[in-house]
Amino acid sequence: MGRLLVIGGGAAGTAAALALRKAGFDVAVYEAHPDAAEDIGAFLTLASNGMRALAQIDATAAVTALGFPLTGMRMLDGSGTERAARPLGEAEDPALRYRCLRRGDLNTALQAEAARRGIPVRHGARLVSVDERPDSVTAHFADGATATADLLIGADGLHSTVRRSIAPTARPRYAGERVFYGRTADAPCPGATGVITFIRGASVAFGHTTSPEGETYWFARVAGDPLTPEEIARGTAAHHRDLLGPLLREDATPAAGIVAATADDILVTDATELPRGMPWRSARCLLIGDAAHAASPATGQGASMALEDAVILAKSLRDAPDRDTALTAYENLRRPRVEHNITVSGGISRGTHSRPAAPAPRPGDGELTEQLEWGGR
Structure with missing residues (x-):
């Protein structure tokens, strides 16, 4: 060839x-x-x-x-209780x-x-x-x-x-969720380096991990109608925080605090397949x-x-x-x-x-x- x-x-x-x-x-x-x-x-x-x-x-x-x-993962429920932990x-x-x-x-x-x-x-x-x-x-x-x-x-x-x-x-085609990604160096409870934590919340599936430099990377998956391209393009970090905050505060986990501490580094997209x-x-x-x-x-x-x-x-x-x-x-x-x-x-x-x-x-x-x-x- x-x-x-x-x-x-x-x-x-x-x-x-x-x-x-x-x-x-x-x-x-x-x-x-x-x-x-x-x-x-x-x-x-x-x-x-x-x-x-x-x-x-x-x-x-x-x-x-x-x-x-x-090297490891943890899974929490909405009360913050650890339900599973294992090597990754x-x-x-x-x-x-x-x-x-x-x-x-x-x-x-x-x-x-x-x-x-x-x-x-x-x-x-x-x-x-x-x-x-x-x-x-x-x-x-x-x-x-x-x-x-x-x-x-x-x-x-x-x-x-x-x-x-x-x-x-x-x-x-739309797969049923909006997906948010963010990172912050100011998370109130950054968590252990090398471990990714998944949270099954009441309204949001959330995950976060922290780098050796202290930056917390996180994602949130939220069910709902798809965003239009215009909504994605016009969305601001403040808008995304305002949308996620009330949903995350339904749970007794660090997720709401991590998102609140995220300034500008927030992206959102529709989950597609x-x-x-x-x-x-x-x-x-x-x-x-x-x-x-x-x-x-x-x-x-x-x-x-x-x-x-x-x-x-x-x-x-x-x-x-x-x-x-x-x-x-x-x-x-x-x-x-x-x-x-x-x-x-x-x-x-x-x-x-x-x-x-x-x-x-x-x-x-x-x-x-x-x-x-x-x-x-």
Whole structure:
């Protein structure tokens, strides 16, 4: 196979480029955002499976230089009573510990690693259309530039332009919750470093953790009608605090105080998901990450599942005799696992499932280490 194009320079796209380069492919990344730090204020958690994927593409050091590890979790009820506590993920291995970090920092680090390895990353390249032909695929960008390749990988997120050419009727749908993210250095009860606390409140599902520097990162999930794009754009930190405060004060937990102490660093978004069973590929295009299987954030697995995609795609293309066989193998491996995550995460957001005190098995858990292992099939 000749040249590969990756559309989207977030975690899924840049990790895919790193994996594909390691597998010996000529690959380039095209990112619509003018710089690397899109969504710089939001944070995410990489789980042990995501960290395992990063290790297979030699990106552990680039990512563990960021954020901080999480080695344990606690679960409280609305009275503040601890209902469960346990180690988190593969906490005994420093390279596989859960990690809390800012999304923009992760993008920046992976893109810098791609550049260090000689992978072109072009910013400000907003895709407008894709032209597939029997022998090639061409990406057309808003500035009039084009790029042609043998395979185009759409890692361009929830509102994917690539997806419109593959599954034009597939649309993201609301998963039942508004999700708030914030951080503050002034939390009245910051809590222990390295532990994430989940609170099942009367009206809000809340989580918080504290960095070694004393910053508290938190999220809140609130059921209700979806916000419009205009409401999200116009919302201020003060408005978000006023909305959350009365709901959090229903519970005897630190959540209300943490939010009250948060000044400007509050973001809100609607929890969304993509429909299961939608097409992921055409002859010369493939969707990965959120472009293919975006889920509600309730399970915290979005970024980690995308990193799994990157490694397993590169291995599939490396090991299969032809492109179609590779993409079929990739889809067969990935679809049961990621669509199960859509179902479970959406169920938690809609209140039809509760968040388990211990992780429930997922399709592919038993085979994942082998699937990710770079030297194995």
